[in-house]
Amino acid sequence: MRKSIQKIQNYKKEGKKITVLTAYDYSTAKYIDQAGVDMILVGDSLAQVALGLENTTDVGMEEMLIFTRAVSRGVENALLIADMPFMSFQIDKANTMKNACEFIKAGANAVKLEGSSDFIIENIKHLTSNGIPVVGHLGFTPMTINSLGGHKIQGKDAERTMDILKDALKLQSAGCFAIVLEMVPLQSGQFISQRLRIPTIGIGGGRFCDGQVLVSDDLLGKYDRYKPKFARQYSSLKDIIFNVAKAYCTDVESGVFPNVNESFMLELEEIEKLENYK
Ligand code: KIV
Numbered sequence: 001m002r003k004s005i006q007k008i009q010n011y012k013k014e015g016k017k018i019t020v021l022t023a024y025d026y027s028t029a030k031y032i033d034q035a036g037v038d039m040i041l042v043g044d045s046l047a048q049v050a051l052g053l054e055n056t057t058d059v060g061m062e063e064m065l066i067f068t069r070a071v072s073r074g075v076e077n078a079l080l081i082a083d084m085p086f087m088s089f090q091i092d093k094a095n096t097m098k099n100a101c102e103f104i105k106a107g108a109n110a111v112k113l114e115g116s117s118d119f120i121i122e123n124i125k126h127l128t129s130n131g132i133p134v135v136g137h138l139g140f141t142p143m144t145i146n147s148l149g150g151h152k153i154q155g156k157d158a159e160r161t162m163d164i165l166k167d168a169l170k171l172q173s174a175g176c177f178a179i180v181l182e183m184v185p186l187q188s189g190q191f192i193s194q195r196l197r198i199p200t201i202g203i204g205g206g207r208f209c210d211g212q213v214l215v216s217d218d219l220l221g222k223y224d225r226y227k228p229k230f231a232r233q234y235s236s237l238k239d240i241i242f243n244v245a246k247a248y249c250t251d252v253e254s255g256v257f258p259n260v261n262e263s264f265m266l267e268l269e270e271i272e273k274l275e276n277y278k
Contacts, residue, residue, distance in 0.1 A: 001076075002078060002109060003038055003077065003078060004079070005079065005133055009198065011211070012199040018178075018201060019211060020038060020041055020081075020212065020213035021214060021215075021219065022041045022042070022046075022216050023041075023042065023216055024046045024070075024071065025067070025071065026071065026073050027074065029071040029072075030075070032078075032216065033076055034077075036077070037078050038078060038211070040080050041112065042064065042067050042080070042083060043083045044056040044059050044064065045083075048223070048226070049222070049223045050067070055145065056086065057085075057142075057143055060085055060086075060087065061088050061102065064088075064103075065103070068106040069107060072108065075107075079109050082103040082106065082110075082112070083111070084096075089113050093122065097127060100132045104132065110133035110134065111132060112137055113134060113137065114141040114143050115137070115138075115141055116136065116138060116168075116170055121174050124175065124176060125174045125175060128174060128176070135177065135178045135201075136168070136171035136178075136180070137180040138154075138167055138171070138180070139181045139183050140153070140154050151183070152183070153185065154182075156185065161188040164184065164188065168200075169195075172198050176198060178199045178210075179200050180200075180213060181193075181205035181209055182205065183203070183205070184205050186207065186208065187206070188205075189206040189209045190208030194208075199211055201213045204228060204229070204230030214231055219231065219234050220234065220235050221233045221234070221238055222237040222238050
């Protein structure tokens with residue numbers, strides 16, 4: 001059974017750190033889930049890491065739903081969150097609600113929305129008051145990369161940290177059950193986390209956040225177009241894939257693959273019959 005929101009929120013009270021990873025396909029989701037991650041996010045980062053696109057704004061509802069369904073089939077224990085893509089929660093309340101419901105139908109237990117403008121807060125309230133669990137996302141918000149002027153650290157001084165805290169409190173009042181804090185200084189992450197009832201999930205937000213999230217392709221060393229400072233690479237899947245594909249080509253070209261054990265065999269008498277056809 002998947003973890004409940006109450007369980008995730010209790011982790012904050014108990015001082016247990018919350019683990020979150022992204023996933024975009026069935027088998028990765030399955031193994032991440034079996035490893036015991038608390039929440040799995042079908043992030044709109046799939047635009048870059050799974051589809052090779054430039055920005056998260058390049059991905060839409062249609063793609064996000066396909067990946068959410070695939071991941072959902074692999075997840076048994078973790079709470080599954082789907083990222084609401086650009087344009088899916090910026091139109092109006094009815095449209096936001098319809099799109100959020102599509103994600104729940106696709107197997108997600110909650111949705112994540114970036115931002116904290118009055119308009120977005122109203123949309124979040126509309127979702128949470130109608131039974132859709134929502135995770136907020138503050139600090140660096142990739143969808144607004146153009147107005148932020150690039151991958152820039154947010155909350156870089158006391159005043160700007162206070163601004164993020166005010167926004168986080170608004171999201172908490174709007175009914176968000178957790179907030180992703182992206183690219184804020186460690187002390188800002190700590191200051192904000194200590195003042196919220198709901199858990200913060202940091203990504204470049206320092207170790208005092210209540211939990212951590214990473215893009216699984218960064219963790220696995222599979223995506224090399226951009227390497228964020230905050231991502232720890234635990235493996236080099238890129239090299240493993242490269243070396244395995246190279247070994248395969250060598251084996252096929254030299255005739256070593258497939259061997260007898262990897263082939264289907266005719267019965268002896270059928271071989272003899274074939275030989276008689278010669
Ligand atoms: O899309 C994503 O992967 C995210 C995480 C970076 C939090 O939003």
